[in-house]
Amino acid sequence: MRIPCPCCGARGNEEFTYLGPAGLTRPAPDASEDAWHAYMHERENPAGMHRELWWHGQGCRAWIVVTRDVRTHRIEHAALARDPEAAR
Numbered sequence: 001m002r003i004p005c006p007c008c009g010a011r012g013n014e015e016f017t018y019l020g021p022a023g024l025t026r027p028a029p030d031a032s033e034d035a036w037h038a039y040m041h042e043r044e045n046p047a048g049m050h051r052e053l054w055w056h057g058q059g060c061r062a063w064i065v066v067t068r069d070v071r072t073h074r075i076e077h078a079a080l081a082r083d084p085e086a087a088r
C-alpha cells in the first residue's frame with residue numbers, strides 16, 4: 001500500500017506507523033475506568049471507509065489523517081493532522 005503523504009508524496013506504508021482511528025476524544029484524567037477502558041480497547045471495525053492516524057517516521061515525521069477503505073486499501077484522502085481540513 002502506498003500512502004500519499006501531503007509533504008513527501010506517495011510512499012510505501014513501511015515508512016509509516018499506524019496509530020489508530022483518527023478523531024478519538026481522550027477522556028478527562030479523572031474519568032471513570034469504564035470511559036478509559038472504552039477509549040483504550042473498544043473499537044468499531046466496520047467494513048468500508050476509516051479515518052486513520054499515521055505517522056511518517058521514515059520521512060517528514062508528520063502526523064497524517066488518512067481516509068482509507070479497509071476492504072481495498074484505496075486511499076480517498078490524506079491531510080496533515082494539524083490542518084483543520086483533517087478534523088472534518
Ligand SMILES: [Zn+2]
Pocket residue numbers: 005006007008009056059060061062
Ligand atoms: Zn512525509
